[in-house]
Amino acid sequence: MPGETNGNGAAPDGYPQTKLNTIRIYKQRGYYDYRTVHSIVAATFVSHVAFTITDEDGELTPMNMPLTAVMGRYDPNDPLPEDDGDEAEYIRQQEAVLDGPADLYLHTNAASLLYKSIKEKGSIRVCVTSTKVDGVVLFFTPNGHSLNYRSSIIHGDATLITDPAEKRYAMHLLTNHMSRRRWSATNPVTPSALKAVQVMRVRIRCASAKVRAANIGDFEREQVGEREDVWTGVVPVYEVLGEPVGSGVFPERTAEGQVEEWRVARNEREKGYAERVAQPSEVELKMREMVSQ
Template identity: 35%
Template sequence: MGRQELEYPREANNTVKRYPEKAKYELETIHKIINSAQIVHVAFNAPNGEGFPSILPMIGKMGSYERPSADIGDVLDLYLHGYVSSRIINLGRSASSDSSESSESPGLPVSISAASVDGIVLALTPNAHSYNFRSALLFGHATLVTDPQEKLYAMELVTNSVAPRRWQTSRTPPNAGEMASTSILRVKIRNGSAKVRVGGPNDSREDMENSAMREKVWAGVIPVHTVLGEAVPAAYNVAGDKMPEYLDEWRREENEENERYAREVSGLKYPGGKKEQAI
C-alpha cells in the first residue's frame, strides 16, 4: 500500500501562476479529468498558420499499450482519435527530426485541455461570480500510430471509453478499409497540470457587511451536470426498442454520479482564503 503519488514536474510551461492554491500536479487527478471529458481540445502549430494555432475538438483517453493494466495514476500516453491531416503530422515529424535515420523524432508538440463546468457560482457582486470547474492541461509530442496492434488497442480504448463494452458488443474487428481510414495519435506526455474549484461563493468582507444589500441579492450555486438521456433507437435498429441493460445501467450510474458531484461541491464552503473571480 501507499506508493508515493506521482506528480508531473513543474516546468515553466505548466506551472499555474493564477490561483496557485487551486493547482494540482498529481497524474491521477489530471488523467481522471481528461478521461471524464467527452471531448478534449487539442492545439498545435500548423505550417502557414500565420501565428494562429490550430485548435480541434477530439476524443482523448489515457492508456498504455506496453502495460495495458497500468493504473490511472501511472505514467500513461494520451491516445487521440479524430481528424488531423497526416500532412500536418508528417510536417511536424520532419521539422523536429535531425534527418538522421537512427534518431527517433519526438513528434508534433501538442497542448491538450479538458474542462467541465460543475456549477454557476452566484455571489453578491459580479466580480466574485465564478464557476465550479475541473480543468486539466497536458503537453506532449504526438505521432501517428502505425503498428496495427497498437492501433487496435487504442480503437478499443477509445470506443469503450465513449460507451462501455461497446467494442465487445458491436461488429469487430474493423475491416481493412476501416483500419486504413482511422487515424490515431499517441501523445507522449511531457508534463501537465489541473485546476479544480469547488464550493460556494466567496465575497469580500465589505460586501458581507452590507446587510441592506445582502437582503436583496441571492447568493449560492446552481449545480451543473451532464445528463445522458433515454436512448433513441435508430430507424433501422432491429435489436429491440430498448437499449441493452448494461448500457442503460452505465447511463444511470453516470447521471447519478455527475449529479451527486455537482451538488456536493455546491454545498461546500469555498476553501481558499483568497478572493475569487471567474476562471
C-alpha cells in the first residue's frame, strides 16, 4: 500500500527524478516507485487532466478536466481474457500493471476541448493528478492542521487511440476500474459503440507520488499550550459505496454476487487503510508519555 514503500528518492523500479516530478516540500513523503504512483490512480474514480489551449485571443490558457483514468500496458500478443471470472488471472493482470512501466488511459468525449486539442495537434503534453484523502489531522494550533492523503502527479504525452484492439483493451480496463470484473458481467460492447468511444493514451515521461500516513506527528512541548479542551488526533476519511439502488427495469434482479462482493471488499479496504494509518507511531506514543508526565 502507499506509504509503506521506501520514500525520499527515486526507486530503482520506478520513475527517474526530474525537475518536473521531484518532491521539494516534505521530501520524506515523496515516492517514485511504480506501485505507489499507479496504485493511487487505481484507487480513485476521478483524476484531473491539465493541459493548455490557445484561446480566441491567441493566448495560452490553462485547462483542467476531471476524467476517468486507468493504468495499462497494452500488448497485442497478451490480450486481456474476455471473461473476468477467473479471479487469479484478474489479480495477475492488475499486479503486473502496478509493479512495472505502464501507460495511462483516459476516457473522454469528442466534444471536449482535450479531444479537439489532440485531434488538431496529434499529441499534447498533459499533467494528470489523482488524489485520495484518508483523514483530517487536528493539531494543537491552527498552523499544525493537515490531511492524511495519497496523491500522484503524472507528466506525459497524450494521443488518441485509433487501433480498435487497443481501444477495446482500454475500454475493458476502464469498465473494470469503475466496478471490479464488470466487463464480462454485462452485455458485450457493440462495434458501433466501440467506434463512438474516444480513448486517449498518455505515454508517461515522469511521475511521482506524495503520501502522508500518520497521526499528528512530531511536536514541541510548547505547542501543547495551556488549554485543556483541545482534542488532537486524526478523523479517518474514507469513501463508502452505499446500498445499491436498482433501476427497476428488472425488479426481480438483485445486486448480489460480483456487485456486492466488490462493494463490500472496497469499503473494507478503504476504511481499513484510513483507520490504520491514523494510528500513532511508536515515536508519537513516546512523545505523548513525555508530555503527560
